[in-house]
Each structure stands twice: as structure tokens, then as C-alpha cells.
Amino acid sequence: MNMxxxxxxxxxxxxxxxxxxxxxxxxxxxxxxxxDDVFVSAFDNPLLSPLDDSARMDLLDLAQYGxxxxxxxxxxVVDPLVFPGGDIGRLAVCGTVNDLAVGGxxxxxxxxxxxxxxxxxxxxxxxxxxxxxxxxxEAGVKIVTGDTKVVNKGACDQMFITTTGVGVAAAGVxxxxxxxxxxxxxxxxxxxxxxGAAILGARGDMALQSPIESDCAPLQGLIASLLNAAPxxxxxxxxxxxxxxxxxxxxxxxAQIAIDxxxxxxxxxxEVRGFCEILGLDPLYLANxxxxxxxxxxxxxxxxxxxxxxHPLGRQAAIIGNVVAGESGRVTMRTIFGGxxxxxxxxxxxxxxxx
Amino acid sequence: xxxxxxFRDRAKADILxxxxxxLLARMKRDESRPLQIMEVCGGHTHSIFRYxxxxxxxxxxxxxxxxGCPVCVLPMGRVDDCVAIAERPEVIFTTFGDAMxxxxxxxxxxxxxxxxxDVRMVYxxxxxxxxxxxxxxxEVVFFGIGFETTMPSTALTVLQAERExxxxxxxxxxxxxxxxxxxxxxxxPDLRLDGFLGPGHVSMVIGDAPYEFIACYYKKPMVIAxxxxxxxxxxxxxxxxxxDEGRCEIENQYARVAPAGGNAVxxxxxxxxxxxxxxxxxxxxxxxxxxxxxxxxxxxxxxxERKFAVPNARIAxxxxxxxxxxxxxxxxxxxxxxFGGACTPETPLGALMVSSExxxxxxxxYGGIKRGRDDEASAA
Ligand code: SF4
Numbered sequence: 095m096n097m098x099x100x101x102x103x104x105x106x107x108x109x110x111x112x113x114x115x116x117x118x119x120x121x122x123x124x125x126x127x128x129x130d131d132v133f134v135s136a137f138d139n140p141l142l143s144p145l146d147d148s149a150r151m152d153l154l155d156l157a158q159y160g161x162x163x164x165x166x167x168x169x170x171v172v173d174p175l176v177f178p179g180g181d182i183g184r185l186a187v188c189g190t191v192n193d194l195a196v197g198g199x200x201x202x203x204x205x206x207x208x209x210x211x212x213x214x215x216x217x218x219x220x221x222x223x224x225x226x227x228x229x230x231x232e233a234g235v236k237i238v239t240g241d242t243k244v245v246n247k248g249a250c251d252q253m254f255i256t257t258t259g260v261g262v263a264a265a266g267v268x269x270x271x272x273x274x275x276x277x278x279x280x281x282x283x284x285x286x287x288x289x290g291a292a293i294l295g296a297r298g299d300m301a302l303q304s305p306i307e308s309d310c311a312p313l314q315g316l317i318a319s320l321l322n323a324a325p326x327x328x329x330x331x332x333x334x335x336x337x338x339x340x341x342x343x344x345x346x347x348x349a350q351i352a353i354d355x356x357x358x359x360x361x362x363x364x365e366v367r368g369f370c371e372i373l374g375l376d377p378l379y380l381a382n383x384x385x386x387x388x389x390x391x392x393x394x395x396x397x398x399x400x401x402x403x404x405h406p407l408g409r410q411a412a413i414i415g416n417v418v419a420g421e422s423g424r425v426t427m428r429t430i431f432g433g434x435x436x437x438x439x440x441x442x443x444x445x446x447x448x449x
Numbered sequence: 450x451x452x453x454x455x456f457r458d459r460a461k462a463d464i465l466x467x468x469x470x471x472l473l474a475r476m477k478r479d480e481s482r483p484l485q486i487m488e489v490c491g492g493h494t495h496s497i498f499r500y501x502x503x504x505x506x507x508x509x510x511x512x513x514x515x516x517g518c519p520v521c522v523l524p525m526g527r528v529d530d531c532v533a534i535a536e537r538p539e540v541i542f543t544t545f546g547d548a549m550x551x552x553x554x555x556x557x558x559x560x561x562x563x564x565x566x567d568v569r570m571v572y573x574x575x576x577x578x579x580x581x582x583x584x585x586x587x588e589v590v591f592f593g594i595g596f597e598t599t600m601p602s603t604a605l606t607v608l609q610a611e612r613e614x615x616x617x618x619x620x621x622x623x624x625x626x627x628x629x630x631x632x633x634x635x636x637x638p639d640l641r642l643d644g645f646l647g648p649g650h651v652s653m654v655i656g657d658a659p660y661e662f663i664a665c666y667y668k669k670p671m672v673i674a675x676x677x678x679x680x681x682x683x684x685x686x687x688x689x690x691x692x693d694e695g696r697c698e699i700e701n702q703y704a705r706v707a708p709a710g711g712n713a714v715x716x717x718x719x720x721x722x723x724x725x726x727x728x729x730x731x732x733x734x735x736x737x738x739x740x741x742x743x744x745x746x747x748x749x750x751x752x753x754e755r756k757f758a759v760p761n762a763r764i765a766x767x768x769x770x771x772x773x774x775x776x777x778x779x780x781x782x783x784x785x786x787x788f789g790g791a792c793t794p795e796t797p798l799g800a801l802m803v804s805s806e807x808x809x810x811x812x813x814x815y816g817g818i819k820r821g822r823d824d825e826a827s828a829a
Contacts, residue, residue, distance in 0.1 A: 373572075374495070374547075374805075431678045432459040433501020435815045 114214045119244025129242055132216065133206070136223035137230070141203070141238035149238035151203065151260075159262035164199030166190060167258040175222070175252055177296040179288070179307030180383070182255055183225035188312045188383055189334065190259035191233040195314040196330040196386055198269045198321065199261035201233060207241040207256040214252055222253070233312030235259070267321065271348035271389075273328040278417040279395035280353060281388045283316060283408040284309070285363045286338055287370070290380030295369065306365050311384035316405045320386075323401030324394035330386050336440060339378035341387050342425045343439045352420030355437070357430045361410045378427075379440050389417065457500070457678055465682040466505050472689045473509055483511040485641050485778050486688060489631060490648035491518025491806030492676050498815040500678040510685065513778030514801075514808030516630055516734060517648055519595045519623075520547050521800040521807040524730040525766070527623055528553030530759040534590055534621060535566040537757065541584060542568045543577040544592040547804045552797055554764045558592075574606035574620070581610070581618035590753045593620040598650040600624045600742070601715035604722035607744070607751045621753040622744050625729060627651050628659050629740040635667045639779050644688045646681065647673035649703040654719075656711030660699045668697050675703040722748055730763060732800035733772030770799040775808055782809040789813060 109124075109131040117124045134143060141149045156163070170186040180188075187204065194201040206226065210219065230237050288309040295306055313332070321327055329349075333341040346353045362377055370377045384407060390398045395413055402408030420426070425437040478484065488494060494514045497503055503512050516522050528551050535542035535558060542558070549559040549570065562568035567587075571577050574591045581589035593603040603620055610618045627648060634640065647660060652673045663671050670691040674684035684702040691698060701707060722745060729741025744752035753759070766772065770792075771785040782788055782801065792798040794810050801809035 376499075429500045429678075430457045430459065431500040431502070431505075432462050433503075433505050433678070435498060435501040435504075438814055 109216055112215060112217070114210050114212060114216060114219065114244055116212050116244055116246070118210075119242070125242065128216070129240075132219045132223050133208075133240060133242070136220070136227040137206075137237040137240075139236045139238065141236060142240070149203065149205075151238075156202070156262050159200050159202070160264040160267075162199075162263040164194050164197050164261040164263050165259070166193040166197075167256065168193060169254060169256040171251065171254050172293065173251060174293075174296050175218075177308055178292050178305075180310035181222060181225050182253060183222040184229045184310050185383060186255040186257045187226050187229040187233060187235070187237075188310050190257040191235060191312040191314055192332045192383075192386075194259045194261035195312075195317040196269075196332050197261075197263065198267035198317075198330070199263040200318075201235045201259055201261040201312075201314050203260045204230065204235050204237045205239045205241075205258040206237050207243075207258075209243045209245060209250050209254040211250045211252050212244055212247045219253075229312060233314055269327065269329050271329045271345045274345065274349040274351050274389045274417050275328070275391070276351070276417055276419060277392045278328060279390050279392060279398075279413045280342070280355060280415040280417070281390055281395070281398055281402065281411060281413050282333075282338065282361065283313075283386055283388075283402045283405075284384075284410040285361045285366070286333075286382060286385060287366045287377040287380030288363060289334075289383040290337065291366045291369045291377075293381070294373075306363065306369065309382055309384035311407055313384060313386060313407060316402065316407045317386065319401045319405055320388060320398055324388075324390045324398035326391050326394055327398065328389040328391065330388045332386050333382050335381050337377070337379040337381060338385075338387060339376070339425070339437045340439060342437065343423075345387070345389065346425050347423045350422040351417050352422055353415055353425045354418045354420065354428065355415030355425070356428045358428070359412050360414045361412045375444050378437060379444050461679055462505065462682055465679070465686055469510070469682070469686050469689060470507055472686070472693055473507055476689070476693045478692075480509075482641075483509045484643045484689075484692070485511050485513050486644050486646060486685060487513040487515045487634075487642050487778060488646040488674070488681070489515040489517040489627065490646075490650070491521065491804065492648070492650060493646055493674065493681060494518065494808055494811055495806045496676050496678055496681060498811040501815075502678050502681055505682075506685070511778075513642060514775075514782075514811070515645075516634070516731070516776045517596070517627070518801075518804050518806035519599075519625060520551055520804035522625070522731045522733065523548070523551055523594065523623060523800070524732045525552065525554050525764040526730065526762045528557065529555060529762055529764065530754075531558055531592055531621060532556055532561045532566075533760055534753055534757050535561050535568050537588070539588045540567065540757075541580060541587050541589045542566065542592065543571045543580060543589060544568065545572075545594065546570045547806075548592055548594055550797075551803050554762075574603045575609070578606050578610055578615065578618055581615055582613075585617060587617060588756075589618050590757075591618070591620045593622045593624050596625055596627050596648065596651050597654040597719070598648075600626075600723070601654055601712070601718050604718040607722050607748055608718060610751060611748065616750065619751045619753040619756050620744065621759070622723070622742065624723065625731075625741045626725075626739075629737050630731070630734070631660075631663060633734060633737045633740070634777055635663065635669065637777050639774075640777060642669065642778055644669055644692060645671040646684050646688070647671045647699070649673055649675045649680070649707055652701070652703065652707035652711070654712050654715045656707070656709050657699050657701050658709070658711075664697045664699050670697045671699050673699070673701045673703050673707060675706065721745075732766060733770065733776055735773070766800075767798050772799040772801050772809075775801055782812040785809070
């Protein structure tokens with residue numbers, strides 16, 4: 095079915111001032127030109143280009159993918175805005191796409207609201223918009239509506255982005271932490287903590303140079319093949335801030351189960367381990383932006399693992415633990431060393447230790 | 450990872466645990482109470498919990514988590530002083546990360562930052578000096594904290610600042626020294642410890658000679674231990690062997706890193722920049738004579754205490770705190786009246802709940818609380 099018949103709108107040439115000023119937020123010609131130059135030209139698609147107050151999608155068109163609408167929103171603030179392996183734009187698309195995908199939905203449309211601090215370079219905005227567009231294409235979603243605000247210098251940290259996503263959940267896909275059962279396997283799709291370590295390493299105030307790149311990636315493809323191989327997958331979550339430890343605790347808490355993981359098989363990059371050693375951080379609490387934690391019934395664990403490993407974003411996938419009999423709500427870990435410890439929720443932010 | 454994984458080898462750990470059990474079985478000792486071994490250093494406490502070392506040991510060994518976390522033993526009044534300095538508009542206050550959350554009587558540095566003070570986290574005093582170079586119109590203050598481990602790097606930074614003629618840099622010196630502290634613990638009338646794991650990082654600087662008095666006068670054995678879990682197990686085994694053989698010495702398990710004579714360059718810098726304070730207040734332990742250092746007169750220009758005339762108020766620990774008793778091994782953290790109730794890592798009342806190296810925080814975080822209580826329940 096053809097969705098909308100309005101022809102795409104051509105961007106009206108480039109804005110010729112080097113930086114964003116409050117005039118770009120005034121709602122007049124300067125603003126229109128900026129939106130055309132930066133966003134419409136990058137995101138170009140028939141739903142966005144008329145620049146109506148809302149994008150309208152055909153319900154029948156959506157219904158071919160499933161029987162429920164999935165809807166999510168997230169705001170992205172990150173320092174620095176560009177980091178090894180990504181930038182705030184890529185993050186803003188991946189974050190929302192992944193939130194839809196881990197709910198078992200096919201991500202389809204995004205909105206993009208940008209708050210820009212006066213003085214940000216327009217070239218930089220173009221770079222971020224291009225990155226968002228490229229990531230959206232990679233994720234198979236369209237950015238169909240948006241908003242741009244300019245605030246006084248000092249009122250925000252260069253740039254904040256909020257993305258809202260709409261997707262469709264296929265009939266029969268029912269995911270929920272409460273579905274976890276004794277014996278279920280806990281899977282992750284690869285090396286943990288890369289994003290958190292990359293961001294910490296990229297911050298100027300850090301004496302450490304680290305070669306670690308963020309894992310920031312849209313996961314709808316990997317998740318689709320996982321669900322295909324393990325249709326009875328109980329639950330998925332993307333362990334962003336707070337890391338895998340936090341997600342496991344949330345699952346254990348919500349499902350009133352105990353989870354036990356094995357440090358020896360938990361996939362970690364040597365560089366991330368070294369980085370954490372030096373700073374006294376625990377990699378289990380570092381953020382990820384291209385990872386999922388999946389709880390899968392025991393008989394589907396191996397197929398799930400194979401499916402993940404067959405996907406480029408899951409080569410280092412591993413079964414890191416199980417749902418076990420134990421104090422409900424508790425996450426424990428067998429340490430590399432053969433000891434056992436509790437993996438608890440973190441209090442506040444992780445702060446590096448002295449020595 | 451090379452140089453790391455070999456110290457986390459599970460098979461070697463199993464052998465050591467078996468050896469420890471064997472030694473314990475044949476040792477002549479008072480069976481009615483566990484052997485109490487104190488790890489003085491917070492870094493050890495952290496490793497012990499991080500790797501679940503305590504759970505691998507026989508129940509007849511009890512680890513007592515000592516006063517070796519410099520963040521934990523910092524008195525509230527000193528945190529107030531930090532905040533007072535940080536609140537001056539010209540100041541950029543720089544600190545190690547884990548000192549940010551230590552509560553003062555009014556607020557922590559984290560809170561001060563939220564309230565608009567320019568508080569920044571750095572990873573070394575040299576980073577703070579670099580900030581001073583970059584911001585000549587501001588006053589950059591570095592929060593010098595830690596034992597002999599971090600003391601030399603602060604001293605070397607002061608010497609560097611002097612060489613470069615940098616005038617807008619100073620340190621708020623809260624460095625403390627380990628030896629008087631161990632002595633204070635040994636002098637405590639309710640002491641029950643059977644031996645010590647010595648702080649490996651401190652010995653990198655001071656060597657092992659300064660601990661001789663522990664063996665000679667107090668008749669307690671000590672093994673200077675590294676920080677990997679295998680280091681800790683091996684050191685415990687070495688300590689047991691001393692006890693079993695009736696020896697009482699300062700042994701060095703960490704010789705691969707900590708030379709017997711210490712580090713001459715570091716010691717020289719320390720001696721040049723600091724002198725001992727008459728007394729220094731510790732959270733949970735009270736005032737300990739000669740346990741802290743201050744900046745010598747020759748470097749007064751780099752001393753934030755003099756530059757900003759800090760209030761230096763003394764604030765008593767809350768009455769309900771039992772940190773002192775935990776530090777001395779008289780009670781275990783979960784036996785403190787306020788543990789996990791009024792005192793949690795979110796709202797620490799006592800010092801030991803503050804940093805992840807503090808015994809109470811470690812028990813809370815890594816769930817030692819549960820095991821401890823279960824053990825008590827099953828013993829009753
Ligand atoms: S629970 Fe709090 S008050 Fe009690 S000993 Fe531990 S830190 Fe001190």
C-alpha cells in the first residue's frame with residue numbers, strides 16, 4: 095500500500111551563518127531555513143517533508159506487521175557529543191529503536207526533538223543529523239516528525255535530543271520479566287561495558303587514553319533472528335545505564351526469582367577489564383548501547399545462542415547464567431576465582447576509587 | 450590479561466584453600482573462637498568482597514576489615530572544610546571520585562557541586578596542576594587524601610608546581626600515615642586480632658621496616674600482601690604458617706612490587722614537602738598522635754589550609770555509630786545498631802559505609818550481611 099502521495103519537499107539551500115543563534119529558535123524564516131537545511135534534507139521522506147504538525151500513518155499499513163502498537167520515548171544527553179564509535183545522533187536513534195525491539199516490536203517511525211544551545215556550529219548540527227539519518231536507515235526506521243528549540247547559552251549542554259518511537263508488535267509475541275522460570279538461561283549478545291568505558295575514556299578530564307569504541311548499534315535485526323530461533327523467549331531488556339547488573343536485578347525483582355551468573359563466561363573486552371581495574375570500576379555496571387539481556391527457556395538456549403552468534407552484532411554472544419532456586423530478587427555471581435558474591439543494585443553513580 | 454589472570458587462577462586458589470584447611474586442622478589454638486586476621490588496607494577489603502574470598506575460607510578464619518580506606522576515616526569536619534573551600538567563587542576544587550560522596554555535617558562535595566560549586570573529579574594531582582595552568586585566573590585546590598600510597602604523588606606535584614612557579618595551585622592536605630594507626634589499634638584494650646595483612650601499596654613506598662614494631666613489641670605476625678585474590682589467599686596461608694610455627698615476623702608476599710627498602714625517590718619527596726602533625730582526627734577512631742601530615746612552612750604557598758584559612762571545625766561522629774568497634778574487629782558490620790537501617794550507602798552515618806572500600810559498604814553491597822546473619826542464626 096502506498097502510504098502518502100505528497101511529493102518530497104526539496105531543501106531550500108544552505109544556511110549561511112556558521113552558528114546557531116536565538117533567531118533560529120524564533121519560529122520565523124531563520125528557523126524554517128535551519129530546519130530545511132539541517133533536518134529535512136538529512137531525514138528526507140514523504141511523511142516528514144510536508145512539515146505538518148503531525149505525521150499520519152495508515153493503520154492498515156501498520157497492521158500488516160502485528161496486532162499491537164508499541165510506543166516509547168527517551169531523551170539523550172551525553173558528554174562528549176561525539177565519542178569513539180558514535181555520537182549523540184546515533185545514540186538517539188539506537189536507544190529508541192532498541193527500546194521498541196526488546197519489547198518484541200518492529201520499529202517503524204521516530205520523532206526527533208532537538209534542544210540546541212545558542213552558539214553550536216551549524217556544520218556540527220549537519221553532522222549529527224546525517225548520523226541520525228544513516229542510523230535510521232540502518233535500523234529500517236523513518237524519522238517522520240520533529241521539533242527544534244534554541245536556548246540561551248548555558249541553558250543546556252550544547253545539545254539534547256529526544257526521540258519517540260512507534261513500532262508494531264507481532265501477534266503472539268508476549269515478553270515479560272514475570273515469565274521467567276527456574277532453569278531459564280540468561281544470554282547476552284556480546285562484550286559488555288564498551289559504551290560506558292568509551293564515554294568515560296573520551297571525557298577530556300580523564301588521564302587515560304583508551305582505544306575502546308562504543309557498541310552503539312540498532313538491534314532490531316539481531317532481535318528478530320533471536321525471536322525466530324527462540325520463539326518462547328521470556329523477556330529481553332537492553333542494559334543501558336546501570337549496565338547488566340542493574341537489568342538483572344530488575345528482572346530478578348520483577349519476577350521474584352534468583353539469578354546466578356558466571357564471571358568466567360561473561361564476555362568482556364580485555365581493554366574494558368583493564369580500564370575498570372585501573373579506575374576501580376565494576377564493568378557489570380557500565381552502560382551498553384548495543385546489547386541485550388535475554389531470558390530464554392532452557393530448551394531454546396542453544397538455538398538462541400546460535401542465532402545471535404550468526405548475526406554480526408552477536409558474534410560474542412554467551413549464556414552467562416541461569417534462573418536458579420534461591421532468595422527471590424537476588425542476583426549472585428560465581429567469581430573467576432571460585433568465590434561467590436552478590437551483584438546488587440548500584441547506589442548512585444559509580445565513582446572511581448582512589449587506589 | 451597477562452599479569453592479572455595468573456593471580457586469579459581458580460585451581461591455584463583451591464590448592465591454597467586446602468593448604469589453609471590442613472594447617473588449621475593441625476594447629477594448636479583456642480577452638481572456641483575464630484582466628485581473627487585484619488586486612489589493614491581498603492584495597493584488600495574490596496578484593497575480598499569482589500572475588501568472594503571470605504566465603505572460600507573455613508569458618509574458623511574471620512577477616513576483620515581495618516581502617517585502611519582513607520575516604521572512610523576522613524572526619525566530618527575535614528569534609529566541611531573542603532566544602533568551605535569549594536564554595537569560594539574563585540576556587541576550582543579537585544578531588545578523587547570516591548571522596549565526592551563522603552558526608553560532611555552540612556553536605557558532601559557531590560552536593561556542593563550540585564549547588565553550583567566548581568568541584569571536579571580528577572585521576573591524579575598532576576591533572577589538577579594541569580587545570581591550574583589552564584586557568585590562571587582561578588585558584589585550583591587539590592584534595593590530598595590517602596596513605597603513603599598517594600602521598601608521594603601529591604608531594605611530587607607540589608614540587609613540580611614550585612619549579613614552574615605556579616601560584617594558583619594548592620593542596621588541602623589530609624594525607625595520613627599507616628603506622629601510628631596500626632599502633633592505635635594494637636593499643637586498644639579490646640583488641641583480639643591474631644595477625645595482619647599489611648598494605649602492599651603502602652609498602653611500595655615505605656618498605657617493610659616500619660612495621661617491625663608490630664612483630665617485636667606487640668608479638669603479632671604480619672604479611673605484606675598484594676591485591677589480587679590469590680595474593681590475599683597466599684598471604685593468609687603465610688600468616689597461618691607463622692602462627693603454626695610460633696614465629697612472629699614481618700613477611701613480604703608482595704615482593705614482586707614492594708621492595709624491602711621502599712622507594713627512595715618517593716620517600717625523599719614526602720620528607721621534603723610534609724611534616725607530621727601533632728595529632729589528626731580519624732572518623733571512628735578519634736584523634737591519633739602523629740597520624741597525619743601537613744605541608745612544611747617552606748611550601749606554605751601551596752597549602753590550601755593556610756591560603757584560605759579553613760574553619761577547621763571538629764564535629765563529633767553521630768552517637769549511634771559503632772565504626773570504631775567494627776574497625777577493631779570487636780563487632781562485625783551487620784552487628785552495628787544502625788547497619789542497613791539508618792546507615793546505608795545512600796545515607797551513610799558512619800565512615801565505613803561511605804566508600805566501596807569501607808567494610809560496611811562492602812558488606813552491604815556484596816551481600817555479606819546476609820551470610821553474616823545466616824551464620825549467626827545457624828550458630829545459635
Ligand atoms: S553501619 Fe554505619 S555507623 Fe555502623 S559501623 Fe557501619 S558505617 Fe559505622
